[in-house]
Amino acid sequence: MSLANSSALLLFLLTLSLDIIFSTAANTIGVTRTTVAVAADTVPLPKKVATFLPSDISPPTEKYWYSRLPNTPLPKALEYLLQPGHYPSFITEFANENASAVSSRRTYKQGYHKKAMKSSLPDSTIFYLYNDLHPGKKMKILFTDSGTKVSFLPRQVAESIPFTSDKIPEILKYFALEVNSKEAQIMREEIGGCEEPNMEGEDKYCATSLESLIDFNVERLRQNVRVLSTEAGKKQEYTVSAEVRMIGDDKAAVCHKMRYPYAVHYCHVIADTEVDEVPLVGADGAKVKAVTVCHLNTSAWSPDHMAFQVLKIKPGPAVCHFLDSDTLVWVP
Template sequence: MSPAISGAPFLIFFLTLSLHISFSTAVRLPTKVPSFLPGDNSPPTEKYWFSRLPNTPLPKALRDTLQPGYYPSVIRDFANGEKSSVDAREKYGKHYGEDSHKKTAKSALPDSTIFYLYNDLHPGKKMKLLFTNSGTKVSFLPRRVAESIPFSSDKFPEILKYFSLQVNSEEAEIISDEIGYCESPNMEGEEKYCATSLESLIDFNVARLGQNVQVLSTEPGKKQEYTVSAKAEMRGEHKAAVCHKIRYPYAVHYCHVIEGTEVYVVPLIAADGAEVKAVTVCHLNTSAWSPDHMAFEVLKIKPGPAVCHFLATDTLIWVPKMDQDMTP
């Protein structure tokens, strides 16, 4: 690790490597910034993806984070972006407090279809949908740089110091929540990991699903009524790894392997004629979910039946490849 870098060398350092720091207001930059070494610390590119997954196309949701200048690599003002009204902890059975749950449910229920029953996945079904994203326009850091930055609740003061954040700031609260989310106990049948680099994201999923995989994401679409225009195509088997991009100063993905699920690519046609292919996940058994989960309030059911939901546009889902597509 090199000494702290400041002033003009710091700016030259970042510009040379096409890692742009974007702040909405003038802020003091971190006092310590890990240096890059030629070769093993170069900015992440598609090369590592295709070295591990030579037969798997790179999804657009991930490709965007690898384009120099497309997204900034590090931001401090990440609390003001758009945020999905229902995040992964709500969709996947995690319950983080009655007040927060009710507030989220109250704001989300009138707006769009969030959860729906498995039997509703058929041509002709109409749903009002809003395809959200994490709202965090950040890209990956090189692996060795990401690994040099603390990422745990017991290092919280160090993290705030690194990013020059005040302990009572909204950004600090988000960082605390997201790290706590990563460190929370696993649900039954769940294995999870927070990937702080492109390389660790790939390694986690390849280790669990192998190299013969598809990586899918939902196409963007504006909020309006959509109709399922054809039979949904099942992808993979009854196991999938879902990676949600969380709100953080640089790209971090919360990945979890979930069994007892089915993944479908759903062809949709919007009221204005736009066509969208959306990825939906169906949880075949919700009996282990909290009875207070928002899905049961939305659908007016008790835990147990299969429940489906669409994925955000910057969420990645990894599934084993199948010989042929299947339909529900």
């Protein structure tokens, strides 16, 4: 056999061998040679909501908290939002109606969902006058939360998602929600609340990530702060067991967990505010340290505010209220 023929035979055998290897590998992973050439634009992409996996971008952790607030313990109300099991966190459970939560989640708004409030307020105490609490005082209280068991998104992801009323169609499409759905209505209301004009002396911000939540409060109250939340407790009669203790005055920030597909907090700093800790003992013996906020000047509040209807007063006097168990209070 000539050298030329030997070279040709060797080339043929090498090509055949490579072809067999390629075919075997392709079949092993479930791909044929014909599918390898399919154009990329014909392959359906997964929904955007399902693409945020830990391998793509890490969920937030307590690391950023302690980098900005090295001397402030992470409050329990935030701990569960950073658990691995809560990520990814796009869920529609935020639309589940929690009658008890409806009654108190609007304390940060100028107005209230009056129908829900009227049906749930008469038999429980949320608002009270400044001098109402003293040792021995009895009241029926329901410590609620926002009803939203959703966690934080990474800041980079959260900032890529619109959060304005003029982008509602885009937001609903992003979450694959129907325009007339219950979830869509709740999201419109929450975003709308963030865009309402500030009350006199109020500085507010809706934080869509853990990092932006921390940044807003540190920029206004600095790093030497305490962050508190009310301990959860069931609805029953409670007795004030000791003197109310003031833990912050003049300036405080309150951050309310909103009803949204991922963790968003409505934060506002209001002057003439006092934060108190109220020691309570329930009828069953359970002890609860409740955090309350007193607004010392309500003259700028809407006359329609439910607090005035419940307390039967006009704007002006100091009004205090208990906080949800997932509401955060920041005090210098």
